[in-house]
Amino acid sequence: MPTSLILPALLILIAGAMTAAQPPTNAVLARESGSVILAAVISFAVGTAVLLAVLAATQPRFALAPLRDVPWWAWAGGFYGAVFVAAGAYAAPRLGIASLITIAVAGQMIAAIAIDHYGAFGLDRTPISLGRVLGVLLIVGGVVLVRRF
Template identity: 55%
Template sequence: MNPTTMVPALLVLVAGGLIALQAPTNSLIARAGGSAVLAALISFAVGTAALLVVWLAGGHRPRGAAFAGLPWYAWIGGFYGATFVAVAAYAAPRIGLASLITIGIAGQIVVAMCLDQVGALGLPRDPISAVKLLGAMLVIAGVILVRIG
């Protein structure tokens, strides 16, 4: 791996580990509060506060005009995350953390390959190849092995 991609890859690795921690901690809140949606709301409130502090410390202040030309779907990214966080808080104690994470990764790979294939949402076009399909099938096989194991 070249140095240009090493730091982002390591950050993604750490962030992925944090996602594994997020589901069980949110499940604790869901159990106490009786609602996976409430747990997700609390999780996003804490996350929003943390991001606000980091953003304010960074000093970058774009003008409102920078956002004027964005398509409507650019504004709904948080919905996807909120859905996953609420579903994860609900599902983790029912199917187990390893199943939750592997099934989620399989879903991410399938959608990511479709988005890359057409270059959706401003991504560079990266066609699906036989090797990528094999990789996706191996991940799905891993999901099955984790579930039956």
């Protein structure tokens, strides 16, 4: 791996590990509060507070004006995250974390090859290939193995 890719890969590895911890911690909040939605709100409030602190520390002067020209769909990231957090809080105690994560990765990969194929969201097009399809099928096979064995 080129040296320039080590830090981004390491950060994603750590973030990926944290996504395994997020659903069970949110599930505890959901169980104790009696509300999956409240658990998701708390999760996002804590995340927002952390991000605001990091923003203030690293970019004390920032402007929102350039965002007025972004496409409407660029604002949807928070929606996607909210769906994942709430669904994870609901599904974690029912599926278990290994199943939840493998099913989520399968969904991510199916969507990813479609997004790449069509160049959605302004990305460069990467056509669907046999290798990519086989890779996704292996992930789906992994979901089956994790769920059944």
